[in-house]
Every structure is written in C-alpha cells, then in structure tokens.
Amino acid sequence: MHEPVIIKDSNVLDVEKVRKDFPILDTLVFGYPLVYLDNAATTQKPEAVLNAMNEYYHTINSNVHRGVHHLSQLATDAYELARKKIAEYIGAKHAHEIIYTRGTTEAINMVAAIFSRRYLKAGDSILVSGMEHHSNIVPWQMACEERGATLKVIPIDGNGELVLDGLDKLLSEEVKLVSVNYVSNALGTINPVRDIIRAAHRHGIPVMLDAAQAVQHMEVDVQELDVDFLAFSSHKIYGPTGFGVLYGKEEWLNALPPYQGGGEMIKTVSFEKTTYNDLPYKFEAGTPDIAGAIGLGAALDYVQTLGLPAIRQTEHNLMAYAQDALLEIEGLRMIGSSVNRAGVLSFLVGDIHPFDLGEILDKQGIAVRTGHHCAQPIMDLYCIPGTVRASLAFYNTPAEIDRLTAGIKRAVSLLG
Amino acid sequence: MTIKEQQDEIIADFELFGDWMDKYEYIIQLGKELPLIDSQYKIDENLIRGCQSKVWLHADYTGGIMTFTADSDAVITKGLVSLVIKVLSGHTPKEIVDADLYFIDAIGLSSHLSPTRSNGLLSMVKQIKMYALAYQAKSLQS
Numbered sequence: 001m002h003e004p005v006i007i008k009d010s011n012v013l014d015v016e017k018v019r020k021d022f023p024i025l026d027t028l029v030f031g032y033p034l035v036y037l038d039n040a041a042t043t044q045k046p047e048a049v050l051n052a053m054n055e056y057y058h059t060i061n062s063n064v065h066r067g068v069h070h071l072s073q074l075a076t077d078a079y080e081l082a083r084k085k086i087a088e089y090i091g092a093k094h095a096h097e098i099i100y101t102r103g104t105t106e107a108i109n110m111v112a113a114i115f116s117r118r119y120l121k122a123g124d125s126i127l128v129s130g131m132e133h134h135s136n137i138v139p140w141q142m143a144c145e146e147r148g149a150t151l152k153v154i155p156i157d158g159n160g161e162l163v164l165d166g167l168d169k170l171l172s173e174e175v176k177l178v179s180v181n182y183v184s185n186a187l188g189t190i191n192p193v194r195d196i197i198r199a200a201h202r203h204g205i206p207v208m209l210d211a212a213q214a215v216q217h218m219e220v221d222v223q224e225l226d227v228d229f230l231a232f233s234s235h236k237i238y239g240p241t242g243f244g245v246l247y248g249k250e251e252w253l254n255a256l257p258p259y260q261g262g263g264e265m266i267k268t269v270s271f272e273k274t275t276y277n278d279l280p281y282k283f284e285a286g287t288p289d290i291a292g293a294i295g296l297g298a299a300l301d302y303v304q305t306l307g308l309p310a311i312r313q314t315e316h317n318l319m320a321y322a323q324d325a326l327l328e329i330e331g332l333r334m335i336g337s338s339v340n341r342a343g344v345l346s347f348l349v350g351d352i353h354p355f356d357l358g359e360i361l362d363k364q365g366i367a368v369r370t371g372h373h374c375a376q377p378i379m380d381l382y383c384i385p386g387t388v389r390a391s392l393a394f395y396n397t398p399a400e401i402d403r404l405t406a407g408i409k410r411a412v413s414l415l416g
Numbered sequence: 417m418t419i420k421e422q423q424d425e426i427i428a429d430f431e432l433f434g435d436w437m438d439k440y441e442y443i444i445q446l447g448k449e450l451p452l453i454d455s456q457y458k459i460d461e462n463l464i465r466g467c468q469s470k471v472w473l474h475a476d477y478t479g480g481i482m483t484f485t486a487d488s489d490a491v492i493t494k495g496l497v498s499l500v501i502k503v504l505s506g507h508t509p510k511e512i513v514d515a516d517l518y519f520i521d522a523i524g525l526s527s528h529l530s531p532t533r534s535n536g537l538l539s540m541v542k543q544i545k546m547y548a549l550a551y552q553a554k555s556l557q558s
Binding site: 030352353355356359360363385410414415 | 436437440441444469470489490491492493
C-alpha cells in the first residue's frame with residue numbers, strides 16, 4: 001500500500017455559499033431536490049463561467065489571429081489570456097506549451113498519433129496501466145497495431161493500486177512511452193505518478209499523464225512532476241464541454257510532427273511545400289473553440305478564487321464522511337480501497353446489479369453513474385459487471401450524502 | 417387477448433400507481449413472474465448485449481405461434497423484459513412484426529427504449545422482431 005497523503009491545511013469552503021454559484025444545483029428531479037454525484041463524468045458550471053462565455057458572444061465574438069479589425073483583436077486577446085491562465089494553473093514554463101484540444105480524449109489521440117508516427121516502430125511497445133480509461137488504452141492500441149508495436153500493462157492489485165514492483169523490468173528498451181492516469185476515474189485511486197515518471201526517465205522514456213480526474217481536486221505542477229505530456233478536460237473542472245488541453249514540454253512539441261493540417265497551423269502554403277507555424281499553432285488547425293477557451297479560463301479563475309487547498313480539504317472531509325456513511329450500509333462493499341483517493345467512491349451492494357441500484361437512486365433525484373465507467377479491464381479484474389459510482393465535488397454536502405445512503409437503503413428494500 | 421388489448425391492460429394497471437416507487441415495485445414483481453429461459457438456452461448465442469445489463473432471449477415457434485422466454489442479470493430489466501414478453505408472446509410472427517409497442521411510452525418508461533440507455537431492452541425488442549420476421553419469411557415460403 002502507498003503512504004496516505006496527510007492534508008495539513010484545515011481551511012475549508014463555505015459550501016452553502018459556494019452552492020449559490022451553481023444555479024443548476026437548485027433543480028428538482030422527479031420532485032426531489034437534485035443530488036448531483038456524477039462529478040467525475042462532468043462537473044456543473046458556476047455562474048462566472050456561464051457569464052464569461054455569454055459575454056464573449058455578446059460583446060467580442062470574432063475569429064482569432066486573423067482579422068485586423070478591433071473585435072478580432074479583442075477576441076484574440078481573450079483567447080490567448082486563457083492560454084496563459086491554463087499555463088499558470090498547471091505550472092507550465094511557457095504558454096505555448098498549452099495546446100487546445102476538444103478534451104482529454106483528443107489530446108491523448110493526438111500524442112498517440114504523432115508520437116507513434118515519429119518514434120514507434122515494429123517491436124517497440126507503449127506502457128499503460130491496468131486502471132486506464134478506454135481513452136488511454138484504445139488510442140495507443142490503435143497506434144501499436146498500425147506500427148506492429150505492443151501494448152504493455154502495469155498490473156493493479158485488489159485494493160485498486162498499481163503494482164510498481166516490476167516497473168523497472170517493464171521499462172525495457174522497447175518501451176517508447178508510458179501513459180498512465182493520475183487519478184482513476186473508476187476507483188478514485190491517486191497514482192504515485194512521481195515514482196513512475198522518475199523510473200521512466202531513468203530509462204530515458206517520456207511519460208504522458210491523463211490528468212482528467214486530477215486537476216480539479218489537487219495542485220498539479222507539470223514542472224515539479226517533470227512530466228512530458230499531460231492532458232485534461234475543461235468540463236471536468238467546471239468549464240464548458242468539448243474543450244480541453246494538451247500540455248507538452250516545448251522540446252517534445254517542437255520535435256513532433258503536426259497532427260491535422262489546415263488553417264492556422266501553417267506559416268506558408270504552396271502546392272510544393274508547406275511550412276508549419278510555431279507552437280502552439282502548429283497543432284491547432286482550423287477555427288478553434290474560442291468560447292471554450294475563455295470558459296475554461298474563467299473556470300480556472302473560479303477554482304483559484306476558492307483555492308485548491310480549501311477545495312481539497314473540503315472534498316477530503318466529505319469523502320471521509322461519505323465512506324463512513326456508505327460502509328454502514330449492510331452488504332455494501334467498496335470497489336477500490338486505496339488510502340489515496342480523490343473524488344470517487346465506487347461500490348456494490350450485495351448481489352444487486354449496479355444498473356438496478358442506479359435506476360432507483362435516479363428516481364429519488366440522486367444522480368450517480370453505473371456501469372463499467374469506460375474502464376472494462378478493471379471490471380474484468382474484479383469479475384463484476386460494473387459498479388455504482390458516486391463522485392464528489394466541493395459543492396456537495398453531508399446532507400446530500402445522507403440522501404444517498406437513505407436512497408440506497410430504500411433501493412435495497414425494494415430490490416433485495 | 418390481442419397485442420393491443422394486452423398493452424391497454426398494462427397501461428390501465430400502471431395508472432393505479434401513485435409514484436415511481438410503486439411502479440418499480442410492480443416491475444420488479446413482474447420480473448419474478450417472467451417465463452424463465454430454460455438453462456440450456458441461457459448461452460452466449462442467446463445473449464443480447466446492452467451496455468449495462470444482459471438479457472438472454474429464446475424464441476420458440478410451434479403451430480404458427482411464437483413463444484418467448486428470457487432472463488436478465490438486472491432485476492428491473494427483467495421486469496421490463498417480462499412486460500414485453502407478456503405482450504408479444506403467444507402471437508403469430510405477422511402480428512409481432514406489425515406490433516406497435518406504444519405501452520412502454522404510455523407507462524412512462526420510454527427512456528428505457530432509448531438507444532443511449534443501453535440496458536438491452538431496445539435490442540431485445542429488435543431481436544424479437546427479427547425472429548418474427550424470420551419465421552414470417554419461412555411460413556410464406558412453405
């Protein structure tokens with residue numbers, strides 16, 4: 001087992017006040033006040049994000065980097081300011097190391113495609129872990145199939161933790177890249193990514209982190225981690241859907257070929273030869289999601305106003321409360337019991353099918369996710385069809401956890 | 417009872433329930449009454465894969481009439497499967513092919529037939545119709 005993370009900062013959020021920033025939390029579902037516990041799927045958006053996007057369309061909507069006109073300049077400024085905010089948020093050295101994407105999935109696909117095009121050949125391998133989201137399996141599988149390479153897997157144990165004893169052995173010469181998640185979307189496990197990065201770097205192997213379930217819960221500093229690539233999605237950190245980020249170290253991004261061709265990514269085009277634009281535009285073909293970038297910038301401002309240490313402490317307290325409350329339910333068992341977890345509680349009750357439980361919770365106004373959470377290999381490991389996953393955000397309350405436990409008990413009496 | 421009469425009866429039954437929980441209690445009860453598939457047919461070939469719950473379906477065709485038996489690993493799905501079988505079992509292939517299953521919408525469970533719900537029910541209805549279509553084609557040939 002990995003050492004527990006001790007959280008020292010006792011500063012917590014005024015949750016009742018914070019909840020007022022999220023208008024959707026007042027929704028009634030089947031006559032009950034909504035209990036939204038599906039935050040690992042997507043988070044709700046604060047008024048500040050909605051307003052920023054609304055204001056963009058109302059006042060400065062224009063295409064970026066193209067027009068000489070006033071609005072285009074304002075739109076470009078706002079769009080590039082967002083890039084700076086993102087770079088600061090994850091501690092990137094340069095704003096041009098931030099590549100805008102449609103989300104984590106696209107960011108991973110992008111690296112898988114361009115990295116393999118340049119560096120992956122027959123006989124090589126890519127190393128992922130046994131607790132990856134399909135988004136961090138399939139793009140690599142596709143790249144490996146195309147190149148005649150193999151996909152290797154870091155195993156996980158019964159607690160839902162990575163088994164790193166054999167890591168050095170796995171990191172043989174054939175491994176060209178390691179791609180793992182920072183926090184598991186299905187189990188909530190916070191992986192010891194520093195150890196993995198250090199070990200990989202000792203072998204001269206670059207590492208990509210899927211940080212989709214990490215950046216909203218804790219401070220992530222790409223320079224401190226010394227990670228080579230990192231991806232996250234806007235909509236899981238209180239920003240708009242359809243937008244996300246690929247961070248790459250400048251030297252890597254310069255070394256890699258472009259992903260898609262089109263407008264914006266070029267310097268000069270003739271039918272004989274095209275020269276590519278500088279970072280980050282080399283990887284941003286076509287008119288981008290301008291409002292998405294501005295929305296994510298506003299979301300990160302919002303998160304920083306609350307403060308990540310306070311967010312983390314608030315969520316940590318709620319996780320502990322929820323875990324205790326859930327474990328009091330007869331027959332309930334946690335799937336994944338790592339001591340280091342963020343945001344996610346995955347469980348089953350007796351032999352009740354997760355789908356049945358989720359359905360009855362839904363009818364009581366409680367939103368959870370059921371199923372395999374796009375991580376089928378984990379479900380196969382535990383020999384289960386899926387789990388019920390309650391995923392928390394800082395705006396959730398102990399009273400909502402009480403609704404969840406009461407809802408489960410009611411479902412059990414009906415289904416059991 | 418015709419397919420239409422059977423559907424109308426189910427709709428009338430469901431009108432008696434005040435809230436969702438009562439409806440579900442009834443659906444779960446129906447699941448327990450489902451004509452259970454013989455274990456020899458509970459095999460992968462008869463498995464209808466939804467994303468979340470599994471449904472096994474067996475079709476029997478005797479004397480121009482189709483009979484269905486099924487099972488599911490999820491209790492609510494099993495209840496819904498039971499309703500569909502109650503409506504469609506014991507009819508000719510033509511009646512099944514032509515059937516319009518309006519009762520699911522009428523009892524407020526239309527979301528269960530949405531392709532995004534992926535609980536296997538939609539695939540099951542499709543599969544039943546496919547069986548019926550196959551037997552219909554066969555009976556036209558002979």
